[in-house]
Amino acid sequence: MTTVDDDGCGLRERKKRMTRSALREAAVRLFGEHGPEAVTVEDICAAAGVSPRTFFNYFASKEETVLPFTADTHDRLVQELRQRPAGEEPLPALHAVLRAAVSRAMLSETWQEEARLLRVHPQLLHRGIAASRSTQGALATGVAERTGRETSDPYVWLVAAVATTAMRVAVDVWQEGTEESDPLAALDQAFQWLEQGLAPPRS
Incomplete structure (x- = not known):
């Protein structure tokens, strides 16, 4: 049985949203602190606690996060x-x-x-x-x-x-x-x- 939260979203989709949000928040913070040129995908992943492979399941590039x-x-x-x-x-x-x-x-x-x-x-x-x-x-x-x-x-x-x-x-x-x-x-x-x-x- 699929678990559904209050907005009708399944648990799997909710986890995906949380991961996407974590990556975006990490990228925005790092871009704001250091500038986009100085930040790598690896930096963003380290801050969000995910792997680069996971990153590219959500975004095609670091710029796409914003x-x-x-x-x-x-x-x-x-x-x-x-x-x-x-x-x-x-x-x-x-x-x-x-x-x-x-x-x-x-x-x-x-x-x-x-x-x-x-x-x-x-x-x-x-x-x-x-x-x-x-x-x-x-x-x-x-x-x-x-x-x-x-x-x-x-x-x-x-x-x-x-x-x-x-x-x-x-x-x-x-x-x-x-x-x-x-x-x-x-x-x-x-x-x-x-x-x-x-x-x-x-x-």
């Missing part, structure tokens, strides 16, 4: 888009699944530091860009399925790109704001403007 969205996140985005109500328009559906994804990311104690590292270390920037494009691709897959169009359709890519940009802007606004600023509120505002056709705010 990406907010990874391959499993993208799979989940597509699945959640499939589960949205059939008659829902693309933008509201994307807003809902991205809001849920950001909410999950915020549960990580290192999320804000991960985002900061991606911004201040140019050598990590290309990883952030690649992750953003992968997110856009996942959203495009979901939009294509919901609209009955091909994933190569310009409309599909435009909608996915706009939604991805809205999320990125929301995170940037949050980082530049006060301690009380809320990335979810920033995301909601961004999608509200999109749904209003980007008309200039009245105030």
